[in-house]
Amino acid sequence: MNVLISGGCKNGKSYYAQKLARDMAQQQGKPLYYIATMIPRDEEDRARIRRHLAERDGWGFETLEQPVHLTALLEDPSVDRSGVFLLDSVTAIMENEMFQRVETEGASLKGNAGTTIVFDETAPSRVAAEMETFAKATGNTVFVSDGIYGDMGEYSRSTEDYRKALAGADRTLAKACDRVIEITYGMEEIWK
Amino acid sequence: MELIFGGAYQGKLDYVKDNYEYSRICDCSDGREPDFDADVIYGIEGFVMECAKAGREAKDFFKDRETLLGDKLLVMxxxxxxxxxxxxxxxxxxxxxxxxxxxxxxxxxxxxxxxxGIGKRLK
Incomplete structure (x- = not known):
């Protein structure tokens, strides 16, 4: 069963998704994978990752690091594609693929060496297609995304492009998934 | 009359196209006034934006045309x-x-x- 989970920030989506994936793996006697999608950029990110790892400790997840190009996991011989996968989150993969960070050596326009963000306009449709391929190939993936569409949306062009892209991926996944669940403060609303 | 709403980019218009019979859509997302000869009135928030700029209450516009709402599909x-x-x-x-x-x-x-992209009837 493929499941799409969305909802607001800090509403209990990840916890709900972890329980669901673990139950699915236990019921079917299958390996349980956690697809980690974050690219750590600083100490705050690294601390967040350590906290997430501690939270998943003892749940039986094997962690797969795949912040971009999700379908590469399907080619990995060490990954059992009949297993149960928890992908947390679609949001992070879309960000990683749309806004690629390139390290610059010399001084940038702002006068300091550092990171330039390159916008990949082919990413939105590619990521949505990879998500769909992954769902169909595994048949047992819990996707976690984020509901960021109910406000005024007075954002910069690139943020608005991002919202549109993530919504597109969500809608593609909603079609490909057997269940679509919105989580509000730990409570579920079944959409499909 | 049926109200169909959702957040940005949720596929509201596609949902209407896939699930309802209609002959004409009036797209107000560019700010135009709803044309009640159409059976689907879409992007009503665009019209509301124009109303807000003009200091005109959008609710009153619809209230004054209550008899025209009939079996329209209003999408916003x-x-x-x-x-x-x-x-x-x-x-x-x-x-x-x-x-x-x-x-x-x-x-x-x-x-x-x-x-x-999925619809759920709340009322």
Whole structure:
């Protein structure tokens, strides 16, 4: 069963998704994978990752690091594609693929060496297609995304492009998934 | 009349196209006034934005045309969540949009919310 989970920030989506994936793996006697999608950029990110790892400790997840190009996991011989996968989150993969960070050596326009963000306009449709391929190939993936569409949306062009892209991926996944669940403060609303 | 609403990019218009019979859509997202000869009135928030700029209450516009609502499908974007906008005009729009949605939801025979392209009838 493929499941799409969305909802607001800090509403209990990840916890709900972890329980669901673990139950699915236990019921079917299958390996349980956690697809980690974050690219750590600083100490705050690294601390967040350590906290997430501690939270998943003892749940039986094997962690797969795949912040971009999700379908590469399907080619990995060490990954059992009949297993149960928890992908947390679609949001992070879309960000990683749309806004690629390139390290610059010399001084940038702002006068300091550092990171330039390159916008990949082919990413939105590619990521949505990879998500769909992954769902169909595994048949047992819990996707976690984020509901960021109910406000005024007075954002910069690139943020608005991002919202549109993530919504597109969500809608593609909603079609490909057997269940679509919105989580509000730990409570579920079944959409499909 | 049925009100169909949802957040941005949720596939509201595709949902209407796939699930309802209609002959003409009036797209108000560019700010134009709803044409009640059409059976689907879409992007109503665009018209509300124009109303807010002009200081005209969008709810009253619909109230004055209540008899025209009949079996129309009214499609609009929910902008009610998130932080209160700093800009005074945007804030006025957001509140006006909310007042209109509240009014339409009360008048509507059915209300449907669209999420990730999926519709759910709330009323």
């Amino acid at each position: 974007t929910d902008t009610s969540q998130g932080v209160v906008p700093i800009d005074k005009n945007v804030r006025a729009f957001r509140e006006m949009n909310g007042r209109l949605m509240l009014y339409l939801a009360e008048k509507a025979e059915h209300v449907t919310r669209v999420f990730c």
